[in-house]
Structures are given as C-alpha cells and as structure tokens.
Amino acid sequence: MGAVLPLLALRAFCETTRLGSLKAAAERMGVSPGAISQQIRLLEERLEVVLLTRSRYGVQLTEAGASLYPGLSRGFGQIESALLDLQLLTRSSTLTISTQPSFASSWLVPRLADFTARHPQIDVHVQSTAALADLHRDPVDIALRHGLGDYPGLASIPLLAPVLLPVASPDLLAGGPALDEPQDCLGYPLLQEAERADWTLWLQAHGVEPDSRSRRGPSFDEDLLLLRAAASGQGIALVQAQLAAEDLRSGRLVVALERPWPSRFAYYLVTREEHLKRAPVRAFIEWIQAQLALEPSSCVGVGETPV
Known part of the structure; x- marks a missing residue:
C-alpha cells in the first residue's frame, strides 16, 4: 500500500460500514455523501479490491470489506478512546451533558442554577x-x-419514570364526544410519539x-412538538405530566381523562464507567438524585406505580 496511510479514506469506509449508509457517514464526518463515495472509491482503487456494494437498501460489505473492517474498527476505536482520555485530563473542571430538547427545557435547565x-x-x-450521543x-x-x-458497555443509572397523561385543547373537547372511559379516546384523533x-x-x-386507531395520527419526534400540536386542537396527546405542566397551568391544555399511567420507558443517566471516577460527574449524579427525591407524584420512581 505504501508508507502513507489514507486515513480519511479508511475512516470513510469504517463510518459507512458502521452506520450503514453514505448519508449517515457524511453527517458523522461533516462532509457530503459524494465526498464519502469518492474516498471509498479511491481506497478501493488503491487496494485494487471492491470493499462495498451499494443498493437502494444501503451498503453491503464484500468478502474483502468484511475482512478489513474489524481491524480498522478496533484501530479507530483505540484512537478515539485515547483522545477521550486526553480530554479527561484537559477538562477536569468541565461537565458536558447531552439530553433531549424537551427534557432540557422543561426539567434540567430551570434547575441547573442550583447545581451551579x-x-x-x-x-x-x-x-x-x-x-x-455516542x-x-x-x-x-x-x-x-x-x-x-x-x-x-456504559454505566446506566435509573432516574425517574414519567407518568403519561392524555391532554388536549379545551376547544377540541368541547366540540367532541364525552370522555368517560379510556376507550372513548379512540373517538378523537390521536397524536403519536415517534414509535x-x-x-x-x-x-x-x-x-x-387497542385497534388500528391507536396507532393512527400524525407522529412527532419531540414532546414539545406533540404539545404544540395538541394545543392547536389537532388531537389528544399522551405526554409526560411534567412536560405538560406549564400548558395545563395556562389553560392551553386540559387533562382529557384522569387516568395517568407510567410510561414503559424511564429516564436514565448514562455515562462511561471511567467517568464515574471524575469529581464533576459524581457531583452531578448526587445532585440530580437529590433533586428527583423532591419530585411531585407526576414523576414516580422507576419500578413504582402511581397512586
């Protein structure tokens, strides 16, 4: 191959294989899909072997590509791990937290001043x-x-299991059929989360x-979008109680039916095992657990049921 390794081309091949598409690899590396395709083509020309085949279903490894990928993946993983270890040394007093926009705006950010x-x-x-985040x-x-x-491969600490409430615009409910039992919700348009x-x-x-109606209706990737759709009268949304609190207080939304139920999902604090040794990480874990201990009944502990 020669003394100079084509690192950019090798990474383009690894990211495309790991993520399963040229587009995803391009987003990961901050370039265009065409640039990724060109790098892989140059790598194949240099190695004189085809590594990937492309179809409308994505990319598939050839026999040569399957032989090359595991070693390259381990190598890039070791490089990234070494760089992360270096960053730990250079940012000992900083704490980077990744979270969903809805949780950041409705729960974390309003309480963050206390941690600071x-x-x-x-x-x-x-x-x-x-x-x-990876x-x-x-x-x-x-x-x-x-x-x-x-x-x-990560440490996962359960935090809270939010309670789900069916909420809607008061105008929507005023012009529709009565809601006395859970099945009555099927008589209204249902607003869906992504899954x-x-x-x-x-x-x-x-x-x-449930029947087919329980999975129909527009879906939204974010709870904030789900709340806005409900407030505009598009249907009933099933949302986490604490996220809807402000809209309920203002009257933009009302609880359609008093039948809360904990979500099958919960919130978790996720971190690398070695990060647990860092003082800022330990301080944040202790702080958020203390904050959650003060939560009202709209957020129940993982494994509990609402009363």
Missing part, C-alpha cells in the same frame, strides 16, 4: 439533541435519556384492547 450555585468550580455545557466517541460526560436503560407505541400501551394498561 453548589458547585461554582464546575463549568457545565448542555447539548440539546434528539440523537443519543459516549465512546463523543466528548460527552453524561447523557440523560428516555429509554429502556439498555446501553451496552407510535405509547397509546397502545396506555390503552392496554387500562384493560382496553
């Missing part, structure tokens, strides 16, 4: 993103995520056999 007052020596940086690759200390808690799962689970939890 208690730990003025720690500089906090909040990254608000819908995508789960804690093995990204310079992120802590991720606060709503999920099932299954994060291989279209929560309405089905909520109905089943209340003894209602």
